[in-house]
Amino acid sequence: xxxxxxxxxxxxxxxxxxxxxxxxxxxxxxxxxxxxxxxxxxxxxxxxxxxxxxxxxxxxxxxxxxxxxxxxxxxxxxxxxxxxxxxxxxxxxxxxxxxxxxxxxxxxxxxxxxxxxxxxxxxxxxxxxxxxxxxxxxxxxxxxxxxxxxxxxxxxxxxxxxxxxxxxxxxxxxxxxxxxxxxxxxxxxxxxxxxxxxxxxxxxxxxxxxxxxxxxxxxxxxxxxxxxxxxxxxxxxxxxxxxxxxxxxxxxxxxxxxxxxxxxxxxxxxxxxxxxxxxxxxxxxxxxxxxxxxxxxxxxxxxxxxxxxxxxxxxxxxxxxxxxxxxxxxxxxxxxxxxxxxxxxxxxxxxxxxxxxxxxxxxxxxxxxxxxxxxxxxxxxxxxxxxxxxxxxxxxxxxxxxxxxxxxxxxxxxxxxxxxxxxxxxxxxxxxxxxxxxxxxxxxxxxxxxxxxxxxxxxxxxxxxxxxxxxxxxxxxxxxxxxxxxxxxxxxxxxxxxx
Numbered sequence: 309x310x311x312x313x314x315x316x317x318x319x320x321x322x323x324x325x326x327x328x329x330x331x332x333x334x335x336x337x338x339x340x341x342x343x344x345x346x347x348x349x350x351x352x353x354x355x356x357x358x359x360x361x362x363x364x365x366x367x368x369x370x371x372x373x374x375x376x377x378x379x380x381x382x383x384x385x386x387x388x389x390x391x392x393x394x395x396x397x398x399x400x401x402x403x404x405x406x407x408x409x410x411x412x413x414x415x416x417x418x419x420x421x422x423x424x425x426x427x428x429x430x431x432x433x434x435x436x437x438x439x440x441x442x443x444x445x446x447x448x449x450x451x452x453x454x455x456x457x458x459x460x461x462x463x464x465x466x467x468x469x470x471x472x473x474x475x476x477x478x479x480x481x482x483x484x485x486x487x488x489x490x491x492x493x494x495x496x497x498x499x500x501x502x503x504x505x506x507x508x509x510x511x512x513x514x515x516x517x518x519x520x521x522x523x524x525x526x527x528x529x530x531x532x533x534x535x536x537x538x539x540x541x542x543x544x545x546x547x548x549x550x551x552x553x554x555x556x557x558x559x560x561x562x563x564x565x566x567x568x569x570x571x572x573x574x575x576x577x578x579x580x581x582x583x584x585x586x587x588x589x590x591x592x593x594x595x596x597x598x599x600x601x602x603x604x605x606x607x608x609x610x611x612x613x614x615x616x617x618x619x620x621x622x623x624x625x626x627x628x629x630x631x632x633x634x635x636x637x638x639x640x641x642x643x644x645x646x647x648x649x650x651x652x653x654x655x656x657x658x659x660x661x662x663x664x665x666x667x668x669x670x671x672x673x674x675x676x677x678x679x680x681x682x683x684x685x686x687x688x689x690x691x692x693x694x695x696x697x698x699x700x701x702x703x704x705x706x707x708x709x710x711x712x713x714x715x716x717x718x719x720x721x722x723x724x725x726x727x728x729x730x731x732x733x734x735x736x737x738x739x740x741x742x743x744x745x746x747x748x749x750x751x752x753x754x755x756x757x758x759x760x761x762x763x764x765x766x767x768x769x770x771x772x773x774x775x776x777x778x779x780x781x782x783x784x785x786x787x788x789x790x791x792x793x794x795x796x797x798x799x800x801x802x803x804x805x806x807x
Contacts, residue, residue, distance in 0.1 A: 315447075315449055315450060315453060315689070316400065316450045316453045316454065316457075317400055317401040317689060317693065317694065317695060318399060318400070318401055319395075319399075319400075319446065319447070319450045320394070320395055320396075320397060320398045320399055321398045321399070321400060321597055321598050321599070321600050321601055322397075322398050322598060323390075323395075323445060323446060324446075324450075324454070324597050324598075325594050325595075325597045325598035327378075327385065327445070327446055327454075328454075328590075328593065328594050328597060329594050331377045331378060331381075332587070332590040332591075332593075332594065334377055335377060336587050336590075378451055378454060378455060378458075379455075382448075382451055385444070385445055385446050385451065386437075386444050386445075386446075386448065387436060387437075387444075388444065388445040389436070389437035389440055389442035389443065389444060389445070390442055390443060390444075390445055391442055391443075392442065392443050395443060398598075398601050399601070399602055400600050400601065400602055400694070400695050401602055401693075401694040401695060402602045402603075402694070453688060456684065456688065457680075457681075457684050460680045460683065460684045461593075461676070461677060461680045461681075461684075462585070463680075464676045464677075464679055464680035464683075465583075465585065465672070465673055465676040465677070465680070466583060467676075468672055468675060468676040468679070468713065469579070469582050469583045469672055469676075470583070471713070471717070472582075472672060472713065472716055472717045472721060473575070473579050473582070473721070475717035475718060475721075476575075476716075476717045476718070476721030476722055476725070477572070477575065479717070479718055479721075479722045480568075480571070480572065480575065480721075480722050480725050480726075483542070483547055483568055483726075484568050486544050486547050486548065486568075487551075487566065487567065487568035490548060490551070491564060491566075494563065494564060504645065505643070506643055506647075508636065508637050508640050508643055508647075509637070511545075511549075511643070511647045512543075512545040513545045513546065513548075513549040513633055513647060514633050514636065514637050514647070516543065516545065516546070516633070517629055517630040517632075517633035517634070529627065529630055529634075530623065530627060532626075532630070533623045533624075533626035533627040533629075533630055534619070534622075534623040534626070536626045537619075537622035537623060537625070537626050537715075537719050537720070537723065538715075538719065541622070541626065541719045541722060541723050542722055542723060542726055546629055546726075547726060549632075549647055549649055550629070550632070550649065550726055550727070550729065550730060551567040552646055552647070552648055552649075553632070553648055553649035553650065553651055553730065554567060554651060554729050554730070554734070555567065556648050557650065557651050558651075558734045558738070559734075559738070567729075570729075570737060570738055571725050571726060571729060572725075573737035574725070574728075574729070574735050574737045575721075575725045577735070577737055578665055581665060581669060582665070582668065582669050582672060585673065586669070588670070589669075589670065589673045592670070592673075592674065592677075593677065596610060596677070600695075602694065605697060605701060607678070607681060607695075607697070607701075607705070608697065608701040608704070608705060610674075610678070611678050611704070611705045611708045611709070612708065613674060614670070614671040614674040614675045614678075614708075614712055615708050615711065615712055617667055617670070617671050618671050618712055618715060618716055618720060620667075621664060621667050621668065621671070621720055621724075622715070622719055622720045622723060624656075624657065624664070625664065625720070625723040625724060625727045625728075626723065628655045628656065628727050628730060629727060631655050632649040632650075632651075632655070632730065633649070635649065635650065636648075636649055649730070651729070651730040651731055651732060652730070652731070652732055653731045653732040653733075655730065656728075656731065661728040661730075661731040664724055664728055665724070665728070668716070668720065668721070668724060671712065671716065672716065675709055675712045675713065675716075678705060678708075678709055679706075679709050682696075682702070682705065682706070
């Protein structure tokens with residue numbers, strides 16, 4: 309009994325969730341403070357201090373700030389005493405109820421057996437609770453196991469994210485051959501002759517997504533999109549048509565624009581987002597830990613959540629391609645020249661293509677959480693642990709986890725890479741690194757000049773727009789928007805600069 313009470317198996321889920329919530333909240337506040345401090349140092353050109361701050365943030369990420377906080381506040385957690393009757397509800401594993409006196413004795417035995425020399429006050433805290441006729445909020449053994457779980461979760465998430473991006477990137481790299489062929493065809497064609505008029509249904513892109521199934525029924529169209537994500541999610545005609553639509557919309561002055569290289573840059577940039585663990589992901593962890601009650605089988609039912617979301621995301625991305633085809637086919641019976649689709653944010657949920665990335669981020673994290681939780685239980689408590697559950701619950705979880713990983717890598721991630729470029733705006737990765745820094749620096753100077761003008765106007769000096777620099781009228785939302793406007797003001801110049 310004493311051994312049981314010391315582990316997370318017999319620690320109430322509300323206690324584990326409460327401790328994790330507090331640690332996550334403190335971590336997020338600290339991270340935000342460091343973020344704003346970094347912005348202030350950068351604004352004041354304090355480069356050495358800014359680099360030192362980045363180094364501190366990197367160290368905190370490596371050590372695991374939440375795990376570090378558990379160590380720092382371990383003594384406080386041990387000194388937080390609760391009545392023994394509070395520890396008999398919402399348990400991951402059910403145990404026989406015992407009287408208060410036995411609970412107090414068990415708590416003392418636990419501290420005596422597993423006392424770890426992480427902080428000297430740990431044993432004293434448990435003894436203090438025993439003298440009050442209470443038990444510690446969380447035992448030293450439970451805190452130690454929580455340390456291990458957070459470490460395993462972080463490592464598993466990174467491994468899963470990297471493997472997804474590598475496998476998905478390998479699939480996308482195969483499209484490079486299509487890009488090379490398109491470039492060769494553009495060079496070999498020489499001077500363009502008279503534009504050829506083609507019936508809309510003679511285009512392979514239209515035939516694949518408009519003619520036949522889904523033409524007259526939205527339900528059939530969605531079903532077709534759902535099935536297509538499992539085979540040939542992106543064909544050569546899809547890539548060629550979306551590439552041309554992007555170029556004609558955003559960089560018409562540069563028909564030789566390397567769309568594949570731009571797409572890979574965007575994917576590499578998005579990887580930085582996917583590999584991190586955001587606050588909403590920690591909220592999910594806390595909710596799961598709270599609901600992981602004996603008999604509820606939460607770990608089993610929650611395994612279906614990322615699978616359902618992944619199928620929904622894949623279906624939506626395929627349906628965006630279908631919508632592009634429908635828009636052209638419904639408005640034209642014949643097309644002069646090449647088939648050109650029109651990218652638009654309206655095709656995406658809430659008009660925001662970025663939502664797809666957040667969902668993929670959540671899917672990968674939740675799947676990693678499931679696998680990490682399984683291996684953590686297996687190595688900590690063994691296969692026969694009550695938390696592990698029955699084999700009939702274990703096997704489906706593992707099968708679902710592997711399915712999600714493969715489907716996301718070979719279908720959803722490549723789909724995301726090309727389809728999310730069909731929004732109304734392009735991303736800053738359209739510029740190379742040197743041009744990005746130059747434009748961002750210029751935009752920052754415009755913002756500072758505008759701030760000085762507004763300050764002068766507040767002091768009674770009229771601030772008239774300068775005829776020599778139209779940048780002052782751009783407003784405070786510069787950076788990305790300024791790059792977009794700069795490109796639009798001179799498409800030819802932007803087309804030369806971006807590559």
